[in-house]
Amino acid sequence: xxxxxxxxxxxxxxxxxxxxxxxxxxxxxxxxxxxxxxxxxxxxxxxxxxxxxxxxxxxxxxxxxxxxxxxxxxxxxxxxxxxxxxxxxxxxxxxxxxxxxxxxxxxxxxxxxxxxxxxxxxxxxxxxxxxxxxxxxxxxxxxxxxxxxxxxxxxxxxxxxxxxxxxxxxxxxxxxxxxxxxxxxxxxxxxxxxxx
Amino acid sequence: xxxxxxxxxxxxxxxxxxxxxxxxxxxxxxxxxxxxxxxxxxxxxxxxxxxxxxxxxxxxxxxxxxxxxxxxxxxxxxxxxxxxxxxxxxxxxxxxxxxxxxxxxxxxxxxxxxxxxxxxxxxxxxxxxxxxxxxxxxxxxxxxxxxxxxxxxxxxxxxxxxxxxxxxxxxxxxxxxxxxxxxxxxxxxxxxxxxxxxxxxxxxxxxxxxxxxxxxxxxxxxxxxxxxxxxxxxxxxxxxxxxxxxxxxxxxxxxxxxxxxxxxxxxxxxxxxxxxxxxxxxxxxxxxxxxxxxxxxxxxxxxxxxxxxxxxxxxxxxxxxxxxxxxxxxxxxxxxxxxxxxxxxxxxxxxxxxxxxxxxxxxxxxxxxxxxxxxxxxxxxxxxxxxxxxxxxxxxxxxxxxxxxxxxxxxxxxxxxxxxxxxxxxxxxxxxxxxxxxxxxxxxxxxxxxxxxxxxxxxxxxxxxxxxxxxxxxxxxxxxxxxxxxxxxxxxxxxxxxxxxxxxxxxxxxxxxxxxxxxxxxxxxxxxxxxxxxxxxxxxxxxxxxxxxxxxxxxxxxxxxxxxxxxxxxxxxxxxxxxxxxxxxxxxxxxxxxxxxxxxxxxxxxxxxxxxxxxxxxxxxxxxxxxxxxx
Numbered sequence: 001x002x003x004x005x006x007x008x009x010x011x012x013x014x015x016x017x018x019x020x021x022x023x024x025x026x027x028x029x030x031x032x033x034x035x036x037x038x039x040x041x042x043x044x045x046x047x048x049x050x051x052x053x054x055x056x057x058x059x060x061x062x063x064x065x066x067x068x069x070x071x072x073x074x075x076x077x078x079x080x081x082x083x084x085x086x087x088x089x090x091x092x093x094x095x096x097x098x099x100x101x102x103x104x105x106x107x108x109x110x111x112x113x114x115x116x117x118x119x120x121x122x123x124x125x126x127x128x129x130x131x132x133x134x135x136x137x138x139x140x141x142x143x144x145x146x147x148x149x150x151x152x153x154x155x156x157x158x159x160x161x162x163x164x165x166x167x168x169x170x171x172x173x174x175x176x177x178x179x180x181x182x183x184x185x186x187x188x189x190x191x192x193x194x195x196x
Numbered sequence: 197x198x199x200x201x202x203x204x205x206x207x208x209x210x211x212x213x214x215x216x217x218x219x220x221x222x223x224x225x226x227x228x229x230x231x232x233x234x235x236x237x238x239x240x241x242x243x244x245x246x247x248x249x250x251x252x253x254x255x256x257x258x259x260x261x262x263x264x265x266x267x268x269x270x271x272x273x274x275x276x277x278x279x280x281x282x283x284x285x286x287x288x289x290x291x292x293x294x295x296x297x298x299x300x301x302x303x304x305x306x307x308x309x310x311x312x313x314x315x316x317x318x319x320x321x322x323x324x325x326x327x328x329x330x331x332x333x334x335x336x337x338x339x340x341x342x343x344x345x346x347x348x349x350x351x352x353x354x355x356x357x358x359x360x361x362x363x364x365x366x367x368x369x370x371x372x373x374x375x376x377x378x379x380x381x382x383x384x385x386x387x388x389x390x391x392x393x394x395x396x397x398x399x400x401x402x403x404x405x406x407x408x409x410x411x412x413x414x415x416x417x418x419x420x421x422x423x424x425x426x427x428x429x430x431x432x433x434x435x436x437x438x439x440x441x442x443x444x445x446x447x448x449x450x451x452x453x454x455x456x457x458x459x460x461x462x463x464x465x466x467x468x469x470x471x472x473x474x475x476x477x478x479x480x481x482x483x484x485x486x487x488x489x490x491x492x493x494x495x496x497x498x499x500x501x502x503x504x505x506x507x508x509x510x511x512x513x514x515x516x517x518x519x520x521x522x523x524x525x526x527x528x529x530x531x532x533x534x535x536x537x538x539x540x541x542x543x544x545x546x547x548x549x550x551x552x553x554x555x556x557x558x559x560x561x562x563x564x565x566x567x568x569x570x571x572x573x574x575x576x577x578x579x580x581x582x583x584x585x586x587x588x589x590x591x592x593x594x595x596x597x598x599x600x601x602x603x604x605x606x607x608x609x610x611x612x613x614x615x616x617x618x619x620x621x622x623x624x625x626x627x628x629x630x631x632x633x634x635x636x637x638x639x640x641x642x643x644x645x646x647x648x649x650x651x652x653x654x655x656x657x658x659x660x661x662x663x664x665x666x667x668x669x670x671x672x673x674x675x676x677x678x679x680x681x682x683x684x685x686x687x688x689x690x691x692x693x694x695x696x697x698x699x700x701x702x703x704x705x706x707x708x709x710x711x712x713x714x715x716x717x718x719x720x721x722x723x724x725x726x727x728x729x730x731x732x733x734x735x736x737x738x739x740x741x742x743x744x745x746x747x748x749x750x751x752x753x754x755x756x757x758x759x760x761x762x763x764x765x766x767x768x769x770x771x772x773x774x775x776x777x778x779x780x781x782x783x784x785x786x787x788x789x790x791x792x793x794x795x796x797x798x799x800x801x802x803x804x805x806x807x808x809x810x811x812x813x814x815x816x817x818x819x820x821x822x823x824x825x826x827x
Contacts, residue, residue, distance in 0.1 A: 032367055033366065
């Protein structure tokens with residue numbers, strides 16, 4: 001199996017943990033993994049990304065334009081930003097909740113998240129929109145966004161990993177007290193995945 | 197052997213530990229920081245690890261250990277090497293007994309640095325060997341080999357990864373602890389003819405170093421990581437077409453190999469030791485070629501070496517790269533830029549390629565793929581900002597408020613607080629390098645005596661390189677105000693301890709070096725410490741202190757919000773808020789947003805610093821204690 005996966009969002013949204021879980025799940029299946037991510041100044045409220053590459057014959061941890069099998073967008077605008085990386089038939093899983101940049105409050109130039117989702121619907125056939133605010137509310141924690149997106153990515157079939165793979169990785173990487181909550185997020189998204 | 201998913205920097209640390217490193221010293225700096233942190237976390241019994249006060253001290257500590265026969269590793273980023281260059285240049289003449297690896301992480305882009313300087317030049321300049329890994333796995337093995345070379349040639353050696361190698365992760369093969377080398381230092385042996393640098397010794401050692409580097413070049417030509425990758429199949433039309441090859445190093449080598457999966461079949465020279473250059477191997481590569489494209493980041497080091505070799509041996513090979521504008525000469529390479537460069541190179545007419553338009557080459561990056569989203573709605577711009585609740589925001593705001601209407605200059609420095617330059621604070625007029633704000637402020641004040649000159653410096657930076665600037669100011673009777681932004685940590689690089697914190701990397705507790713006492717000891721006219729989150733007090737303090745004659749300081753002390761439990765959150769009372777937006781216009785706090793024309797404080801970001809409520813003219817912002825929504 002060869003998979004190129006991009007996770008993107010805004011600093012602090014939990015993209016790093018999600019990419020760690022994917023990598024761990026792939027390693028559990030004895031697949032070579034490489035990844036790269038934003039570190040440093042840009043983490044403070046800036047756009048962040050992780051590239052995760054799974055499979056044999058890889059040299060570089062970076063993904064080229066038009067090479068990603070799937071994009072996990074933690075934020076609609078950031079998902080659009082990463083679209084050039086998507087394969088022609090690639091999948092996108094995106095949270096519908098926009099995060100306004102500080103500049104928006106200052107200049108009054110807030111952007112429209114729905115407009116971004118609309119654009120994605122026009123461009124991407126295999127698109128899953130995660131109603132993250134509603135889902136987090138139902139599950140009872142704003143912190144499960146990354147697991148919701150991972151779950152939706154599993155359901156899209158483009159991740160190449162199963163829900164059980166992710167479950168095992170969660171067990172191994174996260175403290176036990178968080179297991180139940182994250183498993184609930186996986187279950188919720190399995191039941192509510194809505195292909196747009 | 198077992199597999200671990202490791203960051204390049206973690207792999208380097210584990211490699212050094214596997215090589216039996218006895219001492220690791222360094223100063224934090226992106227992208228190098230995780231090497232020392234991992235060494236501290238995973239160190240074998242008996243290994244000593246420290247964050248030194250700056251890179252110069254770190255270099256000297258590591259050198260001392262290597263004099264005593266230990267294997268030592270010193271870590272820093274590229275600009276840190278500038279600070280450590282004094283001991284480095286002399287150490288290159290003296291050499292070491294135990295293996296010493298100087299880890300310097302370069303930052304093409306630059307992603308989070310002041311310069312795009314290339315440490316491979318420093319290797320040449322200091323005449324020291326340099327290893328340039330292309331991946332996490334290679335870095336893991338290379339650091340072990342670097343220790344061997346260092347010991348064999350009794351010289352410190354550079355290991356120079358770049359950002360994408362440092363911060364890239366991979367599932368790599370690492371040794372089990374029972375496979376580690378155990379290195380026992382045999383101690384320092386007195387020999388003033390060896391360890392005391394004098395002009396005569398330097399002269400003699402200079403001769404030895406030049407001879408050694410000739411041998412090293414030979415040795416490196418046989419080093420397995422310098423390698424020619426010949427294509428599986430020979431080019432289709434070998435008679436007419438020009439014979440082409442590609443030379444690359446570091447992460448760019450991996451981009452080349454990825455691109456060649458689809459772009460074509462040409463031989464590739466991988467250069468893992470840019471200094472001394474593996475000349476014999478390069479000759480073998482150049483033999484029979486007509487044109488070579490050099491793909492590397494930062495400066496054209498490989499390109500220049502190949503040009504030199506072609507000149508030395510009168511080879512009729514055209515060398516293309518940054519110098520010929522075939523490749524962009526600034527910024528980092530990407531999979532896509534390298535693919536484009538290779539396509540252009542292989543598609544060029546064989547006879548005379550000529551230099552393409554330099555401006556066009558700089559733009560090759562995106563093109564077709566980004567054109568696909570050209571019709572997308574305008575994307576949000578997200579410049580990095582000070583965190584919600586960051587005490588630096590309050591400090592800057594206090595100085596800004598206190599000095600309103602006065603002629604001022606605010607000399608900034610390196611750290612999170614460089615972000616004080618962003619609107620609406622706009623409180624950084626200059627920023628040069630670590631500790632420079634003090635000197636700049638003094639220089640400006642000599643030319644503009646009617647300007648209130650301020651220098652801002654963080655606590656870690658104060659210890660690293662601002663103390664001499666303060667001594668200079670007092671000695672030369674300058675007129676300036678020093679603002680210390682003391683958040684009790686090294687925040688920007690990920691919260692490392694420093695002399696003011698009283699914690700060390702060995703997990704011990706040491707006596708805290710007191711910044712206020714240091715400044716009083718130096719002899720500043722006035723030194724005051726104040727909590728920046730108490731706005732009125734802070735403003736009064738700055739007003740009073742700035743009017744004192746001579747050198748004076750205000751220490752703003754409040755812990756970094758990223759490592760402190762939030763006090764609570766601010767709630768905005770809708771019936772009181774007059775929507776004047778003063779809080780948003782003046783503070784630029786990421787927690788404050790406008791939704792449907794109303795000001796809101798995002799409870800997931802707000803830390804309850806209350807700065808906004810202190811400047812709200814309507815008293816509409818109230819603190820909710822407990823911080824339950826922000827655990």
